[in-house]
Amino acid sequence: xxxxxxxxxxxxxxxxxxxxxxxxxxxxxxxxxxxxxxxxxxxxxxxxxxxxxxxxxxxxxxxxxxxxxxxxxxxxxxxxxxxxxxxxxxxxxxxxxxxxxxxxxxxxxxxxxxxxxxxxxxxxxxxxxxxxxxxxxxxxxxxxxxxxxxxxxxxxxxxxxxxxxxxxxxxxxxxxxxxxxxxxxxxxxxxxxxxxxxxxxxxxxxxxxxxxxxxxxxxxxxxxxxxxxxxxxxxxxxxxxxxxxxxxxxxxxxxxxxxxxxxxxxxxxxxxxxxxxxxxxxxxxxxxxxxxxxxxxxxxxxxxxxxxxxxxxxxxxxxxxxxxxxxxxxxxxxxxxxxxxxxxxxxxxxxxxxxxxxxxxxxxxxxxxxxxxxxxxxxxxxxxxxxxxxxxxxxxxxxxxxxxxxxxxxxxxxxxxxxxxxxxxxxxxxxxxxxxxxxxxxxxxxxxxxxxxxxxxxxxxxxxxxxxxxxxxxxxxxxxxxxxxxxxxxxxxxxxxxxxxxxxxxxxxxxxxx
Amino acid sequence: xxxxxxxxxxxxxxxxxxxxxxxxxxxxxxxxxxxxxxxxxxxxxxxxxxxxxxxxxxxxxxxxxxxxxxxxxxxxxxxxxxxxxxxxxxxxxxxxxxxxxxxxx
Numbered sequence: 001x002x003x004x005x006x007x008x009x010x011x012x013x014x015x016x017x018x019x020x021x022x023x024x025x026x027x028x029x030x031x032x033x034x035x036x037x038x039x040x041x042x043x044x045x046x047x048x049x050x051x052x053x054x055x056x057x058x059x060x061x062x063x064x065x066x067x068x069x070x071x072x073x074x075x076x077x078x079x080x081x082x083x084x085x086x087x088x089x090x091x092x093x094x095x096x097x098x099x100x101x102x103x104x105x106x107x108x109x110x111x112x113x114x115x116x117x118x119x120x121x122x123x124x125x126x127x128x129x130x131x132x133x134x135x136x137x138x139x140x141x142x143x144x145x146x147x148x149x150x151x152x153x154x155x156x157x158x159x160x161x162x163x164x165x166x167x168x169x170x171x172x173x174x175x176x177x178x179x180x181x182x183x184x185x186x187x188x189x190x191x192x193x194x195x196x197x198x199x200x201x202x203x204x205x206x207x208x209x210x211x212x213x214x215x216x217x218x219x220x221x222x223x224x225x226x227x228x229x230x231x232x233x234x235x236x237x238x239x240x241x242x243x244x245x246x247x248x249x250x251x252x253x254x255x256x257x258x259x260x261x262x263x264x265x266x267x268x269x270x271x272x273x274x275x276x277x278x279x280x281x282x283x284x285x286x287x288x289x290x291x292x293x294x295x296x297x298x299x300x301x302x303x304x305x306x307x308x309x310x311x312x313x314x315x316x317x318x319x320x321x322x323x324x325x326x327x328x329x330x331x332x333x334x335x336x337x338x339x340x341x342x343x344x345x346x347x348x349x350x351x352x353x354x355x356x357x358x359x360x361x362x363x364x365x366x367x368x369x370x371x372x373x374x375x376x377x378x379x380x381x382x383x384x385x386x387x388x389x390x391x392x393x394x395x396x397x398x399x400x401x402x403x404x405x406x407x408x409x410x411x412x413x414x415x416x417x418x419x420x421x422x423x424x425x426x427x428x429x430x431x432x433x434x435x436x437x438x439x440x441x442x443x444x445x446x447x448x449x450x451x452x453x454x455x456x457x458x459x460x461x462x463x464x465x466x467x468x469x470x471x472x473x474x475x476x477x478x479x480x481x482x483x484x485x486x487x488x489x490x491x492x493x494x495x496x497x498x499x500x501x502x503x504x505x506x507x508x509x510x511x512x513x514x
Numbered sequence: 515x516x517x518x519x520x521x522x523x524x525x526x527x528x529x530x531x532x533x534x535x536x537x538x539x540x541x542x543x544x545x546x547x548x549x550x551x552x553x554x555x556x557x558x559x560x561x562x563x564x565x566x567x568x569x570x571x572x573x574x575x576x577x578x579x580x581x582x583x584x585x586x587x588x589x590x591x592x593x594x595x596x597x598x599x600x601x602x603x604x605x606x607x608x609x610x611x612x613x614x615x616x617x618x619x
Contacts, residue, residue, distance in 0.1 A: 278585060367558060
């Protein structure tokens with residue numbers, strides 16, 4: 001072959017493989033409102049930045065007539081590129097090639113790019129669109145999954161890991177996303193489940209549609225497997241880019257700071273607080289009143305909405321925000337909210353992102369379903385995560401701070417660096433009604449008019465304890481501040497905690513109540 | 515195996531098995547599609563105020579009931595546009611989690 005022939009041959013080979021499953025399969029993909037693997041990567045990364053590797057990898061399966069079957073790029077596109085100028089590793093399963101099924105070479109391409117991500121200290125994005133294991137490859141396919149899960153675990157807390165579900169993701173395949181930090185789903189496109197509707201029907205006799213079992217909305221709202229929900233692939237990519245801007249590339253760096261900006265004047269904190277402490281407000285408005293440009297990227301917006309978590313910037317620096325949301329279920333902590341908060345706190349701690357906690361917690365959700373489902377061990381995760389964290393931790397007690405919930409939401413006792421409380425704060429072991437009934441039980445019973453006595457005692461207790469000053473008297477609150485001063489106090493606290501260093505006793509690792 | 519323990523049949527992808535059930539599995543509630551017309555209490559508490567009236571047309575997001583729970587006046591809103599068919603509770607009534615408050619149509 002002459003030089004020219006070799007060059008022509010090369011381009012022919014390249015373009016053939018890059019077509020994936022071919023025109024027909026691509027049209028089918030488009031008809032379902034889905035982009036192809038390469039289109040997705042192009043839409044997500046900086047234009048022209050994607051560099052593909054292992055394009056010519058071929059499967060090595062000889063069984064079941066696979067020997068003479070060509071699977072272009074073995075059904076997955078892998079490489080490196082940049083997002084907003086920052087390097088990323090990426091892979092995208094190609095559903096047009098054998099349904100994106102995972103064989104051992106397909107898996108090796110993924111683990112190779114994962115190894116790069118870990119070694120180079122750059123985030124990894126995995127786009128999942130696969131029918132699952134390539135059955136013909138048998139246990140080799142399972143080996144492939146196992147190698148991916150192992151690396152997901154190694155990478156955990158080292159580099160941010162993002163999973164995007166843009167098609168089916170079933171059986172063992174779901175566990176890679178589950179091990180990663182953030183999972184993105186798109187309405188009508190993403191489907192995740194361990195066993196499909198047919199198996200559920202045979203085993204349990206339950207009739208359920210695929211969408212109701214494991215559709216995007218279910219994963220984002222009910223199961224909590226997905227952190228971000230989008231209406232379209234394009235919206236999903238915009239969300240990923242936004243999230244990416246808040247994150248450091250690895251645990252060896254800090255998230256990049258941007259120019260500081262004031263909150264928007266439309267979020268005036270004094271106007272946001274209801275006069276009656278029993279009236280709910282949207283704690284996200286308080287967040288927006290405190291953070292740069294009033295910009296708050298909420299994580300898990302649909303899941304366990306009685307707590308809120310997300311990223312924002314204060315004075316140009318990324319902070320992780322946690323808050324109790326009085327607007328939903330009165331802002332109680334329950335199993336789902338505990339899981340949501342605990343994992344987020346651990347993520348922020350792993351990646352040196354300071355934590356701002358806005359406390360307004362009436363307590364834990366009562367009920368047999370919560371108790372039987374293990375609210376004790378799940379709730380303990382919040383205590384564990386905050387106690388374990390060594391990043392700067394700043395807590396503002398907005399209103400309610402009752403009982404175990406007060407301790408859990410990054411109190412002084414779990415080593416918040418600074419705890420501020422508004423004059424509206426009520427920090428006590430329990431609500432005035434409950435406390436008065438117990439403490440003054442005999443006096444209430446002995447009174448001529450027990451109801452009048454009870455009311456009197458509730459008022460007495462409220463006056464004495466439903467405020468921030470009892471806790472402040474013990475030094476558990478560092479400063480009682482007016483809502484107006486809050487941002488200034490947080491900005492200052494972040495400045496003085498910048499070089500915080502805290503050591504922990506030597507150990508292999510803790511044993512959190514997983 | 516003790517006498518009272520009875521094996522049950524369970525069909526999985528890999529075949530059918532004779533097996534014991536856990537108490538939790540045996541007591542599980544089967545899946546039921548959520549009834550979009552029934553508005554249930556999400557949290558135990560006391561009905562503070564009822565704004566909805568039977569026969570009234572309501573829009574998505576309208577406040578129907580104020581329920582006091584966990585030291586908070588919780589707003590229970592219409593999950594979608596519709597008409598109030600029945601109100602199953604009265605002001606001052608204690609309600610449990612999952613109890614039907616309002617039926618819409």
